Amino acid sequence: MLRALLGRWRSSLRLLRPAHVEADHAKISVTQLGHRYGNKVVALQDVDLNVRSGELVCLLGPSGCGKSTLLYALAGHVQPTGGTVSIDGQRISGPGPDRLLMFQEAALFPWLTVRGNITFALAARGVPRSERKERADQYIRRVQLQGFEETLPHQLSGGMKMRASLARALAVDPTVLLMDEPFGSLDAQTRIHMQELLQSIWMRTHKTIVFVTHDVHEALMLGTRVVLMAPRPGRIVRDLEVHLPMPRHPEDAALTEMVRHVQGLLREVERNTLPEATPPRATAPAASSPPLPASGLPRPAR
């Protein structure tokens, strides 16, 4: 029994390896980032994160760990109180056309049709009028919304709205796509569909995506890398590469194993007993840290 558990744990460790990304190879480079709200609450402290081009990085952690703050700092919507964020070596100082933020709500313009929402965004990015419609329809097909080009947002279901929002985000073709729990408000079934859709789109385009979630399963389903964060103060405690080939299946056994493992890590984070692993690139091999609970509570049926 113990051996079986240990074996499973090892197998998930093989698939989850600490990430080592050098700053000079990074697309997004975050160094010593700190942020305080109202000079009191420490939302982020000494956060270092390097993201390579084409990675799908999931920021995972309990609420209050600063994962959304980190994302908003990447987007330029939050001015961090310390440290720097650079994209392609350029230090950023505010929102820019190279980055696009997607929210938990679809946030479509309600008076425009699905196609209108996309062409409006394209117009804002300076795409010539003659190309807009064709490009909009191309991305509508990519998110499988064909037939709904002329539909108004309020006539769409929640999942379809989110797909339209994704199409709009992809159509403007940002170099980095930042997603703030975009599937958090969807029902479980739609959520799995959206995850599979995003996976297939990512496999085709290899866009650099930073994805915030508090759902361990979602993070491991989507991420090529999972960055575990802890609250009080908000910081990164683990930076793991997920060596599970895409496309991943939501009920894949290895995925379920990894979910248990990461959930164990998260519980440690919440009990504040997880040893600090900063800076992440100096992480000792995970095997030498005290054994973590290998199996957690089974995930509630989805």
Added chain:
Amino acid sequence: MKRDAPLKNYAQKLGLVVVLLGLWEGLSRLGIWSPYLFPGPVTVSKSLWSMASDGRLLDATLRSLGRLGRAYVVSVAIGVPLGLLMARLAFFRNAVKPVVMGLQALPSICWLPLALLWFGLTDTSILFVVVMGSVLGIAIATEDSVQGVDPQLLRVASTLGVRGLRFQFGVLLPAALPGIVTGLKLGWSFAWRALLAGELLFVSGGLGQLLTVGRELMDVPQVMAVMVAIIIIGITVDRVLFQTVEGRLRRRWGLEGAM
């Protein structure tokens, strides 16, 4: 059951009107008051018909509505931009808005003496009163609806890089439009009130003057007939123009279940 509800509603409304008219007719026939001072609906509708058939009513209505239209266009042209400025610029919010709010407390007819001194017994005086009566309400309603725009849409516009005029006219204005139209409707009813108040006071050739003439001739049926006409015109414009536009807009914007 829900499908026949509108029909039932109409029947109820019509029934009440018929009952009220019957009461009125009965009361006037009882002879408690002199029939010259309290004519029944039959006499009033005869008077209404005679005014309608000799063209007096149409003439007065067109004149009043023409005046209202001109003043209203001016009100909208000033009020909506003023509201937008109050919502978007700190100076207008801090300095102009309190002034607008203060002036709004003044009933529109109070502007008439000033208008008469400035413009004399002219159309301009009435236009001035109507504009003053509606422009502030429109500005405040516009400001309110711009302030109330879903912040999510503003954030999305910012992350999509929508800026400048495209932002003002492509995001802010359409997002606030349902609220602005409600404000325009409100402004219209303010303007309608101010117009009649103004027209009552001097020879103007509109519906208000028709009322005054009725009073001077002691022609109570005419006074009541014009009142009825004013009610009908008011309801018609509100129903036909504003409710249609507002309803369509709200459906298109998805603010009302229109599935």
